[in-house]
Amino acid sequence: MAPATQFEVAQPPQDAISALAFGPGTSRRLLVSSWDKNVYLYEVSSGAEEATLVRTFEHRAPVLDVCFGASPDEAYTAGIDHQVKKIDLATGDQTVLSKHSEAVRCVVFSAQHSILISASWDCTLHVHNISHPSQPPLAIPLPGKPHALAASPTKLVVAMTARLVHIYDLPALAAAVDPSSPSRQPPQPWQQRESSLKFLTRAVACMPNDAGYATSSIEGRVAVEWFDDSPESQARKYAFKCHRQAAPEDEGGGDIVYPVNSLAFHPVHGTFASGGGDGTVALWDAEAKRRMRQYQRFPESVAALGFSGDGRLLAIGVCPGFETGMEDYSGEGRTKLFIRELGESEAKGKGSK
Template sequence: MSLVLPNSGAGGGSAATGQELINDITVQNGPEDTVTDLSFSPQQELLAAASWDHKVRIYEISPNGQTQGRALYQHDGPVFSAQWSKDGTKVVSGGADKQVKLFDLQTQQANQIGVHDAPVRSVRFVECGPTNMPVVVSGSWDKTLRYWDMRSPQPILTVTLPERVYAMDTSGKLLVAACAEKHISVIDLNNPQQVFKQVQSPLKWQTRSICCYPSGDGYAIGSIEGRCSIYFIDENQHSKFGFSFRCHRKTQNNINNVYAVNSIAFHPIYGTFSTAGSDGIFCFWDKDAKQKLKVFPQLPGPITATAFNRTGSIFAYAFGYDWAQGYMGNRPDFPTQIKLHPTNDDEIKQKKKR
């Protein structure tokens, strides 16, 4: 089912006034090129940022919101993904150099733990099987998922997918890889060696972003043409509660402009979520009420990555050039920044049913 969620008025969420981002804090000494991924530590206020400038930076956020660099390490090409381990001691990353790297926060050392035959699009720490064996999983444009035990250069498992991995996420025992040609491969990490369910994206156009619900029973998927879909793994649940909706679109002079949904992030406590797009706007949504909670003012460039911290009190977002307009749209002075937005319940918590 496809919905058009209202932008304002009853049930449509509050529109931007222009004041909402005034207190947002700029991360100092930010990346020199577009940010591809943001990830908060599950244990403390540390933020990892992956960038096209070949670097992964780790920032410490003090209680007053100010930031300082804590660590930095490099790949041999643009970095597309960087994520924290559950215990907050390590960061895993992957990128255009086909490498999977593991950075140890204590020793400040980065080591290659895996390699693909094509660029690595996404990496995650997961726990596999009934014993919850901790491993790293990487999804690549070589059409495979590979699992690494972090001590051996050979993957412990390789799963062949129907197409190149464009986005990937995990929550609990759920792992979802969104591939080219609208393929979505769902894996139950109790049986990580096989695809549990193969489906087609309900959206018409190419997948750009995916994010699993904190509850681990479904995911939200975003496409290049300003649409988002709410998907449940259980088919009965999906037929009742699944839906698609339009977002990140703007009509000017009778021309309907559509923008890619570059990033989706779920609030860890409330289960509400954000979408962020090439239009330079991010919005907060309540999937259960099918309601837009809040739309924020437009930023000076496309939003390329977002993340909530472990309590949901900070929403990090990065804007920069996302290549949606090709090389012609790039310019030397295009702004690249990471900002921290302190969330409040009025913006992100589910509204009481009337």
């Protein structure tokens, strides 16, 4: 059984990390977006002992999200400059796919349906048909400002302010932007829910088996839910406290609560990782409702997590959080990127084969 190894990437972003993503399939490519207005492309060695910075892609403003497209040479970004961009990672060419009227918070690519969805603080989703890039995106109005976005094989989960959660059917979104479609009317949400968490949603991630999703909040909690809206299925949903530390007795005791900034499901075993403002990463078995392990504390807040397509690598973005205020905030010199090669059964849950 191969032991787990972990290393720090030599050339991390110069400011806070906003998102990271591994390439599709067995790709060892890693994209990292940053508040320093750049997207970084790394190549992780086959032995996972080092990651080489291939090149950077400069933007006009901080980049809030990044994802790969259908191939390891294609990427999409969401930025504070209101733009959704496509990047040709081989040539460096950048193409503006659409413009929102406010900052773009999230971007998600569905390989199964060849569509790209962006979510903006202007309270809209843009659905792009990647097969027909000249076609304008379909705009879908939202009842609140989106804060997190995630896709499963058939569903899109949008977490918004006021604890609003909308779930869309991806085949319906793809049909709406099909050039042969007689109508480009925005589809209605497949389901509308209220978050199980009482405070602002920080992250959302979908189960790889298309069964449900997990959300996290600024108040140190994670909720696990299933798409099936039958009473039996909904009775299975649960929430739990995490990423908290005991306060010193001389400060009144109790818990110091940290935001859960990132969630990522393991693509093979269906377990998931959480990263928090307390500087820790934990692995959870969603079915068994238990924490499998917690790694050693990192030097700063954990801002972003991502598993490689084969589930063998976990990328961890670390930078100062906003927990203590923003007046003197600087991620320069304190932003770090770690790659962990998981042991053979490290992320395997109780029920995994």
